[in-house]
Amino acid sequence: MTRNVAIVGGGTSDWGDRDASWKDLAQEGGKATFDAVPDIGPEDIEGLFVGAVQPERFANQTHVAPMVAELLGIDVTEMIARTELACASGQAALRYAWLAIAAGQLDTALVLGVEKMNLGREHMPEVQSSMANVLDREFDGVNGLAAPPFFAWYAQRHMHEYGTTREQLSKVAAKNKTNASRTDFAQFQSTVEEDEITESPEIAPPLHLYDCSGITDGATGVIVMSEEKAREVTDTPAWITGSGQSSMAGNSINNLPSFDGWPQAREASQNAYEQAGIEDPLSEIDVAEVHDCFSISEIIEYEELGFCERGEGGQFIEDGRSHLDGDVAVNPRGGLLGCGHPLGATGVSQALEITQQFQGTVSSDRQVEDATTGLIHNLSGSASVHSVMTLGRDPQ
Amino acid sequence: MTDQQDTTDSTDPGRSSDANGSVPRETVSIPSEIELPDLLDFYERQTPEHTQIAEFYENLDDGRLTTTRCTDCGEIHFPPRIVCPECMADDLEYVDLPHKGELFAFSESRGGTPLGYHDTSPFVVAVVDLGEIKLSARIDDARYDDLEIGDPVSLKIVDIEGGSASERVFYRFVPKGDTQ
Ligand SMILES: [Zn+2]
Numbered sequence: 023m024t025r026n027v028a029i030v031g032g033g034t035s036d037w038g039d040r041d042a043s044w045k046d047l048a049q050e051g052g053k054a055t056f057d058a059v060p061d062i063g064p065e066d067i068e069g070l071f072v073g074a075v076q077p078e079r080f081a082n083q084t085h086v087a088p089m090v091a092e093l094l095g096i097d098v099t100e101m102i103a104r105t106e107l108a109c110a111s112g113q114a115a116l117r118y119a120w121l122a123i124a125a126g127q128l129d130t131a132l133v134l135g136v137e138k139m140n141l142g143r144e145h146m147p148e149v150q151s152s153m154a155n156v157l158d159r160e161f162d163g164v165n166g167l168a169a170p171p172f173f174a175w176y177a178q179r180h181m182h183e184y185g186t187t188r189e190q191l192s193k194v195a196a197k198n199k200t201n202a203s204r205t206d207f208a209q210f211q212s213t214v215e216e217d218e219i220t221e222s223p224e225i226a227p228p229l230h231l232y233d234c235s236g237i238t239d240g241a242t243g244v245i246v247m248s249e250e251k252a253r254e255v256t257d258t259p260a261w262i263t264g265s266g267q268s269s270m271a272g273n274s275i276n277n278l279p280s281f282d283g284w285p286q287a288r289e290a291s292q293n294a295y296e297q298a299g300i301e302d303p304l305s306e307i308d309v310a311e312v313h314d315c316f317s318i319s320e321i322i323e324y325e326e327l328g329f330c331e332r333g334e335g336g337q338f339i340e341d342g343r344s345h346l347d348g349d350v351a352v353n354p355r356g357g358l359l360g361c362g363h364p365l366g367a368t369g370v371s372q373a374l375e376i377t378q379q380f381q382g383t384v385s386s387d388r389q390v391e392d393a394t395t396g397l398i399h400n401l402s403g404s405a406s407v408h409s410v411m412t413l414g415r416d417p418q
Numbered sequence: 419m420t421d422q423q424d425t426t427d428s429t430d431p432g433r434s435s436d437a438n439g440s441v442p443r444e445t446v447s448i449p450s451e452i453e454l455p456d457l458l459d460f461y462e463r464q465t466p467e468h469t470q471i472a473e474f475y476e477n478l479d480d481g482r483l484t485t486t487r488c489t490d491c492g493e494i495h496f497p498p499r500i501v502c503p504e505c506m507a508d509d510l511e512y513v514d515l516p517h518k519g520e521l522f523a524f525s526e527s528r529g530g531t532p533l534g535y536h537d538t539s540p541f542v543v544a545v546v547d548l549g550e551i552k553l554s555a556r557i558d559d560a561r562y563d564d565l566e567i568g569d570p571v572s573l574k575i576v577d578i579e580g581g582s583a584s585e586r587v588f589y590r591f592v593p594k595g596d597t598q
Contacts, residue, residue, distance in 0.1 A: 147533040154460070154532045161497045162554045164460040164588065166527055166535040171543045174525030182567055225529040227562050234530075271503065275545060275554040276496040281523055 026417040027123045028252040028259035029116075031381070032244030032374040033058035037362045038209040040239040044081035044138040045093060051134055051241025051367070052094040059245045061255045064094050068128040069101040071119045073112035073135035073366035079152040080138050090134060100128040105366075108156040109315065110400035110409045111135065112242075112369030117411065119246040120262050129251045134243040135367030149237060156403045158274040169315065170226035170234055172404065177228050177318035179282040184333035186321060188228060192219040193339045194317040195232050198353050201346065202360020204388040209236050209362030233317040238362030242371040249417065260377035260396070264300070264412040266293030273406040284401065287326035287408040291399070295328075298412040300395070303328040307350050307412075308393040309379050311372035313400045314357040320344075323399060324352070327410070351390040354379065372398040373413065380415045459534055459581045461588060473512055474498045479587045483517055483573055485551065486510040496551040517573040518594065519548040526562035546571055546591055556590045570594035 033054025035047055042050070056063060072087040083089070087104040091097075101122050105114040112135035119131040139149055154163035157172070180186045196216045202208040214232055222231035245255075252259045268289035272278045279285050291303070300306050312327065314320040321335035329350055330338045338344060344352035355361055355375040358368060376396035378384045394415040401408050462468075464475035477484040486495050488502035489509045496515075501508050524544035531539040542557040542565065557565070558574060571591040578586040 147531065147535075150530050151460075151533040153530075158497065159460060160462045163532075164462075165543050165554050165556050166460075166532055166538075166541060167543050167554055168527065168530050168532055170530050171525035171527050175523035175545055178525065178567070179523050223529060226525040226527055229525075231529070274497055276551045281545065 025124050025126060026249035026261060027120045028247055028249065028261045028417070029244045029373055029377045029413070030062070030247055030252050030255045030259045031059040031377060032242065032370070034207050034242035034367075034371060034374065035240055036207050037238050037240035037364060037367075039140040039237075042138075042239060044077055044083060044086075044136060045089065047138055047239055047241040048090050048134065048136045049093050051136060051243050052090065052132070055132065055134065055243030055245065056094075059255065062130065062245050064096045066130050067096045067132045068099050069119060069122055069131035070096055070098050071101075071115035071131060071133045072104045073115035073133070073370060074104055075106055075108055075111050075137060075365040076152050077136075077138070080141065080149065086136070090136070094132075096132065101131075107407065107409070108402035109313065109363070109365050110369060110402035110407060111366040112371070113373070113398060113400045113409045113411060114369070115366075116244070116246065116369060116373055117265055117267075117409070120265060123246060123248050129248040131246045132243055133246055133370055134241060135364070135370035136241040137364035137366045138239050139237045139364060140239050146237070158404075162275050162404070170229055173316040173318055174226040174229045175281055176322065177316070180318060180322065180335075181228070183282045184336065186336035188220065189216065190321065190336035190340055191228070191233055191317040192216040194314065194320045195219050195359055197339070197345060198314055198320075198357040198359040199232070201354055201388055202356020204385045205356045205361060206385070207240075208356050208360050209238050210356075210360050229316055229318070232359075235315050235358035236362035238364040240362065240364035240367045240371075242367040242374060244370055244374050244377065256381075258381045258415065260373070260380050260413040260415070261417040262411060263414040263418050264294035264297030265410070266290040266297070267407060267409045268293070269407045273404055275404070278404060278406065282322075283332060284322055284326050284405055284408055286406070287323060287399065287401065287410070288328070290408045290410040291327045291397075294397075294410045294412045298414065299418060300412060303397075304330070304349055307395050307397050309351045309354060309376060309390045310397040310399070311355060311375050312352055312357070312397075313368075314353055314359050315363060315401070317359065319401065320352065320357070327397070327399060346388060346390060351393075354384070354388045354390055369398060369400050369409070372400075373411070376413045380413075454534070454581050460532070461578055461581065461586050463584070464586050465584055470500045471498045475587060477512060478575060478589060481575065483515045483589055484512045485515055487513045494550055496553060515551065516548045519546045519571055519591070521545075521557070521565060521567055521569045521571060522547040522552060523567065524557065524562065524565055544571075544591070557592065558590050559592045565593070
């Protein structure tokens with residue numbers, strides 16, 4: 023890339039089942055972002071990238087990026103776009119901003135992820151329909167295949183192939199819910215014991231309620247800047263050191279490359295690591311925000327992101343190696359299991375967590391000591407695409 | 419706007435408030451229920467005027483599970499296509515798929531079930547391995563606790579009632595032996 027690019031800071035709305043509209047959330051997230059970066063105001067923003075998955079279904083609204091520009095008083099002069107890549111839409115928005123700034127098109131961008139999902143209990147089947155439609159609706163969504171049974175297949179196959187245990191799934195969920203109890207915007211702030219996880223309702227066996235991330239309203243933003251401009255704002259930004267994505271031309275069930283792993287995550291992370299000069303991810307990455315949409319996802323991600331060998335993800339959590347004080351702190355924020363998952367905002371929130379870990383501004387009981395290298399990871403849809411971004415306290 | 423505000427004073431009739439209801443008011447209604455349009459249910463519109471893979475659905479209606487094969491490179495696709503993703507040829511033919519397969523993976527939807535299906539919850543949804551291809555499908559007449567990976571299953575066809583003016587069909591599977 024031609025220019026270094028950094029995240030200088032950001033902010034978030036509260037996440038949860040909110041008494042707020044899509045537009046309310048966008049305003050809360052935008053205000054929190056500008057409040058957190060007092061040197062930057064709407065007048066400085068040249069590019070606006072809005073991560074939003076289903077405003078058409080959840081808020082009956084299209085063309086949302088200009089609406090955000092108006093609500094936050096931003097006169098976009100260079101680039102404006104809404105990104106939709108299902109659950110990776112937030113990271114996709116961040117990636118567009120990175121590329122536009124690295125290419126010299128603009129110096130300062132706002133990346134804002136927004137999702138409104140709680141429409142009242144009576145509308146939950148409608149929300150779940152929209153979630154099923156991130157799969158091939160004609161041949162897969164049509165079978166009532168919402169996310170829980172889909173990821174349950176991966177849990178079943180991973181157990182079948184590698185002997186991963188139900189207890190190991192529970193350990194992931196318990197870890198992330200404990201971490202989320204220290205995150206003030208999180209949707210779920212109560213710790214959950216391992217045995218409470220298997221006592222919670224079985225949503226799609228072998229997955230229980232507490233193995234699943236939430237249905238969440240929320241908006242989170244970050245300010246992304248060129249090196250020259252970023253250094254005027256802060257001495258400790260988070261530099262974007264690498265970014266990779268991979269699909270493998272498979273999206274419908276017949277064409278997915280695996281049901282017990284995600285080679286796309288391996289390819290995307292290897293691509294990002296190469297850009298960032300990371301040779302041994304386990305020893306070099308201090309903090310990782312990975313896509314634990316379900317407990318099984320995080321176990322597979324340990325493997326594909328190179329923290330352990332294929333099939334050893336269950337042992338990795340059992341040995342506590344992904345805990346805050348482990349070899350790599352995975353999901354210190356509490357992950358999707360603890361924070362909830364307002365689709366378009368998730369990737370942005372993960373990047374903000376890494377930034378604040380570098381800046382030492384997270385709650386002290388979830389601060390990872392001397393964090394200098396971080397990673398965010400999202401999967402999307404039928405896990406057919408994986409997106410990985412590496413972040414560093416130094417531009418390298 | 420700013421100029422106009424400067425010249426506005428309290429005698430402006432547009433600004434006076436009349437508590438006695440000079441603001442007209444009436445009720446306008448929207449329907450409390452609408453028939454589920456077929457664009458909003460899960461099933462594709464299956465006739466030739468709507469889709470170029472109508473032959474897949476016609477074959478299914480005749481009791482045959484089929485898919486497309488590329489006559490240039492021989493690739494079998496699923497779902498069926500109109501262009502071969504391997505070689506970009508568009509001369510494709512329909513070939514029969516096996517009607518018997520094995521459970522490769524399965525779960526049971528017990529919560530978080532999509533619109534239109536919540537009345538039928540719980541239901542089993544699986545990856546069925548037909549050898550040449552794998553597909554997702556509902557498994558009828560079965561509960562999760564009674565199934566194992568590798569169990570044999572066979573094809574079942576469902577006629578879709580409601581939601582659309584035209585008749586539609588889809589495929590499901592049942593544990594082998596339960597099929598009529
Ligand atoms: Zn071909």
